[in-house]
Structures are given as C-alpha cells and as structure tokens.
Amino acid sequence: MIAALTVVPVVLVTVLIGVRGVATLRTTSDFLVASRRISPVLNSAAVSGEYLSAASFLGVAGLVVKDGIGSLWYTVGFTAGYIAMLALVAAPMRRSGALTVPDFAEARLASPALRKLTAITVLVIGVLYLIPQFRTAGLVLSTVSGTPYWVGVVIAGAAVSVTLALGGMRAATYVQAFQFVLKLVLLVVPALWLVLTVGPVVRGEAVHPVEFTHFTHDTAVTFEVDVTLRLDEPTPIRDAAGTLRVYPPGELSMGSGDKVVFPAGAPVPHAGAGRLPGAPGWARPLLAVGGDGHPLLGTLAVLAATVLGTMGLPHVIMRFHTSPDGRAARRTAAITIGLLSMFYLVPGVYGTLGRVLVPQLYLTGATDTAVVALPSQVDTGWAGTTFTALLTAGAFAAFLATSLGLLLVVSGATAHDLMAGGLRTMRTTVLVTAAGVVLLALPSAPIDVDVLVTWAFTVAAATFCPLLVLGIWWPRLTAPGAIAGVVTGLGTVSLSILAALSDPAMPGWLAVLVERPALWAVPLAFAVMVTVSLRGRPPSWARAAMLRLHLDDGATAPAPARPSVAACSSRPASGRSRWLVPRSSPRPRDAAAPGTGRPKALP
Template sequence: MTGAVVVVLLLVTVLIGAHGVAAMRTTSDFLVASRRTSPMLNAAAVSGEYLSAASFLGVAGLVIKEGTGALWYPVGFTAGYLLMLALVAAPMRRSGALTVPGFAEARLGSRSLRRFCALVVVVIATLYLVPQIVAAGQLLTLVSGVDYWVGVVVSGLAVGITLALGGMRAATYVQAFQFALKLLLFAGPAIWLLLLAGPQLRSDLVAPPEFTHFTQDTPVEFRLDTDLVVAAPVEVVVDGIPTTLAPGAHHARADESWLFPAGAQVPALGGDRASLPIPGGTDWALPLLGSGASAPLLATWSVLVATALGTMGLPHIIVRFHTSPDGRAARRTAAITVGLLGTFYLATIVYGLLGTVLTPELHLSQGTDTAIVTLPGRVTDGATAGVLTTLLTAGAFAAFLATSLGLLLALSGALAHDLMPSGLRRLRLTALAASAAVVPAALLMVRVDVSAAVTSAFTVAASTFCPLLVLGLWWKGLTARGAYAGMIAGLVCSTGSMGLGAALGLGGTAGILLSQPALWTVPLSFTIMIAVSLGDHVPSWAEATMLRLHLADRE
C-alpha cells in the first residue's frame, strides 16, 4: 500500500507540472511565475519548499540523538523568516531581479560578481539537494524494500520532469499542495498516535526514562560504522550468529544487525560520538545543544546563527519573493509563512519525544532519521500501524519532492540564466540535466548524514548571501569589490572549516568552531565587505538604486 501511495504522489506531482506547460512562454514564467502569485498561495509554497527532509524527519531524529536542545533547530528555521520579513522580502522584490545573482548585478553593477554568485548558488543548492534525494532513496528502501538506487532514480526523474514541464508555476502549485498534504499527514498521525498511546506512555513523554537497559529483545541495524563500549558481558546475535561481547570496546560495521536480549545493559557510544547524551538522561533533558560537550552554549549559538541567518541567504527561498506582485505582497508572504511553519513544527516535539521513549536504540545505529516512520509499529500493530506508516511515508516523500523542486529551480537558474544567459528551452534542458547529475552524486553519498549536510548548506548561505543581501539592501556604501571580497572569504572559510572539522574530528570548543563555523564566518564576511567597501569608490547611481528598493509600492 505504501508503494502505491508514493506512486500516486509522484503522478500527481508530474501532472501538476504538465498543467503549467501552457502558461510558460518566457524566462520570467519559468523562474518567477510571471510575478502573479498571491501571498497565501506563495506562503504555502514557501512552507512546502522549506519543510525538507531535515524538517520532516531530521528534527525529530535530532531530539532522540541530541536531546531537547535540538528543538533550537526549528526555532532558528522559523526565526529566519522573521528576519526575512523585516530586512529582505519587500526591498528584494522591488529590485526587479529574477535571481539572487541577478540582484547582485542590478545593485552593484558587476557582471563578474553575478557569475560568482551563481557559483555560490550551485554550491548551496548541491549541498542541500543531494541529501534530499539520498533521504528519498533511503525512505523508499525502508518502507517498500526496493533497492536504494531505484528510489534515487525515481525521485530525481520526478523533480526534473516536473520542473522542465511547468517551471516556477508548476513548482508553486506542487509545493502548496504538498505543504497542505504534509501538514495533514504530519500533524494528523501525531494526534492519532497520542490518542492510541496509553496513559503510561503519555506520562513517559513528559519525562522519558533513561535508556540504560533494553526492555525487550531489540534489533539494532547499524547504518554506519559505529564504535561501542560494553560495560558487562552480553550475548548478542550478529547477523544471525550468536556472539558473546566481553567488556570493552567493540566495532559494529555498517549494515550489520545486532540483536540485544531484554534486560541487557545498553552499550555506550565510543569514538567521536562518545559525547552524545543518553536518550532520556540528565544531559539529554538540558535545553542546549551538545549538552554533554565542553561548550553547549557555543554549539547552540552556532546553530542558531547558521539556521536563522542562513534562511535569509537560501537562493531557492529568496527567489520565492520575486514571484509576488509587489513588495507589500512579498512582506505578507513572509508573515504568513512564519505562522504556517510554527504550526508545523509543533508536531516535531511530539515525534521527538515519542521516538525517545519508543525507539531510543536508533541513537546507537545512527538511524534516527527513520524514527517517524518506525513509530507507528511501536505504538500499535496491524492495519492501523500500516495506515499510519503509509501516511507518514507519503508526507515525508512530499517533503523531499517539494524541497527538491525549489532547489533544482535555483540550480537551473544559476546555470542557464546567470552563468550563461539563455532562453526558455535551455532552462528546461538544464533542469533535466541537473536532476540527472544529482542522481549519481546521491548514489555515491548513501552514507551522508542528512541533517549535517543540510546544516552545512545553511552555514554557507549565512556566510555569503546573508551579508550580501543585508548590506546590499540597507547600506548605500557597499561596492562590488567589497561584496566580492566578503563572499569569497565567507565561502572559503565556511566550506574549508567544515571540511577540516570533518577530517580532523576534533572535540570541544575547537571542534565546534570548525564543524559549525557560522558563529565566526558570518561576522568575518560582514567585516570584510564593510572594510573593503569603505576603501573603495561608491558609484554615483548607488543612491538612486537604494531609493528604488525602499520606496513604497504604488497603490
């Protein structure tokens, strides 16, 4: 049944894309839907596009893995739209640009800066898009048993064909439809699961018990290579072979399945995951990220800066405000989006707490991203569990499709409009080619951590486009050289720091600053942009450009 629902969802997505063919005649139609999208429809589309795999599956999984401090992620995601509402939405729409690189050229008069911005779009979109396709493949494998590559190919083809057929207009209707679907299929099952849960389970949600012993025979299917530390001898079954684990360190290989008996003591995590809190434990309940680490407050601020400021710099979100009729409509879109996202994220708390109580073993296997679709089988059984799993799977797949459409649109615009200006036909072909190119990347990155990869995209966006937009929209003195210097510094430092952090695997404060560098790369980019611009010549037309960005819309 799950497979059939996913097929229907894919067909509806492609049919909506085909519906947009007749209305798409120009580049403006493809990229910004002719700027006629109403605030309510646009806000629903923005929300559908924004609520990706990281939101639908990742946040609940992070609550299991990192504790209640992980709820700072949705706070940052939603706060980004408040900043967008105050600083970006209306003046960005008044710029008249079709893309973020187009805005850079219109504001600062530099064609080379536009090309560089297009390359940054490609980096951000790739970092964000590949994990979506990976998660789609993993989800289909989990719920239907098909090979991973089948899910990846099907997902890539669906978004590529839909976008090539209908462009932004098709993406808007698909994303708005899928937001309504996600809200229904995410909040509905959460309420249903709470009603099915008995009084004891609902009581445990308030204060989840510490995961120190297995309460029943529990299989742990390791997704990645994992180091474990056993405190007492235990008999386990490893891929069907009974094995005795002596006290000490042990290594579980990726794709192995270990069956722990009821009553056995839960092994501790070793290696670079040793600092993760035990689900339900004292550190888990602390309201900061990385509570078991040496600098939890620093980690929390780093994530908040990356998610809130990164939202302002995501190219596939920024382009949404260009589809509004005017600046006032763009501002209304941002305001409505805040309310829609806040409503959706309430359900993540329910799933995170349910997962901590019912599937705490997922923190051992590094499979917390699958908690939501695993939960129905732990609360109930039979047909009810099957229906709930199907609903949640359809909602999760809708999340992948909606976000992937927006990212693919931004990627196609950067390649076929900003790097090499062209017409509608090349935009369509680029959408198909880009979706085809993402498939092999997703096949090679099957082990990627979806949440970590998405956070890295936010970090790069916060370190590059956020300073460009804030200063470009609000400071007359920004120059092309200043923007260039700041963006290069932000891009190199953010990507280099995250790469170095992954390679070295350091802990403590140094590890946080390397793996989550937004706390220092964003101020660095702002500082360099301002310093270089102050020593440069401001064009005479800069003031007139700024006036156009901030003059009230005509009635």
C-alpha cells in the same frame, strides 16, 4: 510494502502538475518566477511547502531522539529567520526586479564578476541542501519497504527533475502549496493518534526521560549505513542466522544492511560521540554540538546559522520574486511565519515519543526515520500500517517540495547566470543537475541530515546574508567589497566543512566553532565587506538604486537634483538585468558603455 505504495500517488500528482504547467511555460520569466503573478496566500503555502524539508519533517524528530530536547532550537531558528527576512529582505528584493540572487548582485553593483561568484555560491548552497533531501528519501523508502537505499534516491531525483523540466516555477508553486497542506495533515493527524494510543505510561516516560542503557525486550536492529559501535561491557548479540555471540568490550563495526538482534537485558552500545538517548542532559534545553561540552555556544552557533542563513537561501529568495509587487512579497513572508509556527509545534511530539518507542535507531545512524517507524511500534495491525503509509507519503511530499525549489535555483544559476542560456538550456540543465545530485547523494547516507542542512544554512548566512543586507540597506557598498566578503564567507565555511569531515582531534569549544562556524564566519564576512567598501568609492548611482529598492509600491521618486545614473548591467541587451533606478527616471537605451561593464551617465 503497502506504505511504500503510498509514495506512488504523491509522485504521480507531482508529475501531473508539472505536465499541466507545460502550456504556460514560454519564457525565462515563466520558468524562473512564474511571470510574477502568484498571490500572497498561494505563495506563502508554496514557500512553507518548499521550506519544510526533510530536516523539518523528519530531521528534527530524529535529532530529538539522538541529541535531546535542545534540538528543538532548530525549529526556532528556521521560523525566526523569516521574521528577519520580513523586516530586511522580502519587499526590497521584489522591487529590485531581479530573477535570481546573481541577477540582483549584478544589477545593484554592475559587476559581472560578482554575478558569476554569486552563481557559484548558489550551486554550493543548493547542492548541500539537495543531497539530504535525496538521502532521506532513500532511507525512508528503505525503512518502510526494505528496498535498497538507492531506489528512493533515484525516485526522488526523477520525479523532481521531470516535474521542473516540464512546468518550471508555476508547476513547482502548485506542487509545493498542495504538498504543504498534505504534509501538515499527514503529520498532525498521526501525531494525535500516537499520543492518544500509546497510553499514560509511555506519555509519562516521554516527559520524564530515563537513560536508554539496556534493552527491555529482544530488539531487532537493521543498520542502513556503516556504523562503529563502542561496547563498554560484554554484550550478547544474535546475528541474522540466529547465532548468539557475546562480544568483549571494545569497538564493533557494523556494515550497511547488517541485521542483528539484541536480547532483552543486553547493554546498549554507544554510537558516535554523543550521549545515550535519555541520558543526563538529554532533557536540557540546549544543543550539545560536538559532544557534551559548551552547549550554550553550540546553541548560539546553530541559531546564527539558521536565522541568518534563512535570509540568504536562494530558493526562498526566488519565491519572493514571484510576487506581483513588494507589498505582496511582504504579506507572503508574514503569512509564512504563521504557517511555519503551526507546523513546528509537532516534530517535538514525534521526537519525545521516538526516544521511548524506537531508541534503538540511535545505534543505526538513521534516527531520521523515527517518524515513520513509530506507528508500527504502537499498533501492528491495520491502524499502524495506515499511519505508517500516511507518514511515508508526507515524508516524500517534503522531499519533493523542497527539492523542486532547490533544483530550480541551481539550474537557474547554471543556465541563466553562468551560461546565459534560454528556456531549452534551463530544461536540459534541470535533468543534468538532478542526475549529478543523485550521484552525490548515493554515498552520503552516513552523514546526518542536520549536518548537511546546517552547512547549507551556514554558507548562505556567511555569503548572501551580508550581501543582501548591505546591498539593500547600505549605499556605500562597492563591487570589490561585495566580492571580498562573499569570497571570505564561502572560503571560511568551506574550509570548516573540510576540517569537520577530516574529523581531527580538537578541544570542545574549537570543535563547536569548526562544525558550526556561523558565529565567526558571518561577522567576518560583514567586516571584510564593509572594510573593503570603505576603502573604495561607491557608484554615483548607488543612492538612486537604494531609493528604487525602498520606494513603496506605486510611489513616484522625486526628480533627482543631478542627472540620474542608470547602472545595472554590462549586458543590458541580454534582458537578464533589472534597473535599480527611481521610477520617475526613464530607462535608458544605452545605460552601459559598450564593452566596459561600467554605467554611463545620462544626459
């Protein structure tokens, strides 16, 4: 219960910063991009705080416990994605002047239909990414305090929605920057303490894994979600009343909330299709997606999703719009790479120690809680309690920081891009959206955080990655081509997700490609986008728009030889679009022919 109380100051600080942001929140620009006045250092800390989610703070360590050392490839992909973003996306996106990804899409291609489609895609990505944040909040609070799962979900949803509704992006920026520092300290310090405290024997077992086949001592296990265990031999299990029963080989269903004790020497059941912790192949530096087969294919699929998906994450892209100019956006991305690299050195320590000290979490389906469960296994006194409390606070900081950015883009896509609402509409949308995600998160406890997060990254990789890369670097992109590519990416990934949820019997390589479809969905989306665009004619003002994206800040474009064309929105009076034209060209008063949605040539 003491550990659970540490969540209170984290939540209070988050809400108080949101209250302070009320005074500076007057316009849509204030709400969505903090009036574009965030410095690179502060912005990079906020980006890092927002990006280091439950999947980073807890999920990677839990995956190492369950699936092995190969799970550290997730951290490689998460960080490498920012290198691609730095090279291809960051500065041009800021120079576009857009507030959101749908804003950029309509400004670049003058297509209201594309704006709506990209807004819907933002909702899909945001919800897929928000659910695991709230889900893990419920699991962590349940682990450290014994409260029901739904309590943590509701607390996270309420804290995030109130903070964002009050203070918008400016409040989110300060919260995320503060929580990045908090997470870094609260993850590194306990890790050092654990390594020094466990002793040479445990450290040796951590780097020389042995398969977890039998319980070495009486082990209590609490099942947070419904799990079906597979018993390969007669297995003694003591129930909550203390009655010992030997179960025959076969399947054994355990319900959420069930508490049992496995006596010392009892064989370890199998849970799911994966191997036992420490089994042969556990230390192999490749991912075993969908079983033990085709680890190289699984690793490449995850890397494709995480690296390319990072470029398309709408809450990360919106962060660059808060920079004063393109140069500041580029500096923000560069500093972020360094901050993430420091952070991702640590989760592997928790994962390898967790395999030795809390391998039983493999049975519960809640290996995401391994980080907060470790201190009490090392020290049952005040030190263990203190570090459990610190890690719980850091975990909640991770949930809240990431959820702020995600809830902001989902609400922005709904209120700004789909409903064309103002500041009041956005605040209301924040509260309604948070309530909806909480309802979706309540039945999602059995789904692994890595599955949900990887799906979100895959949708981003197959939709926004080709749209942004081609929209920024290829002048021949057309609106029909962009729409076709986004529909293709969103449709194929959605079908793969539905197929994976139905759990059909498939051969090994096909199971990998269905569960992790980025390897084929992203090239397919690129190919469709290019093919359809080549069959059409790009707008006459496309090269002017491209020039605007790639001009150095403060540079002046050469006067065009032919009359310039300003093409940016079918609704210029709404103030929602941005003008992708050279800075030497004046902004026209009537750039779009009324009612046509098409650009009008300037005299």
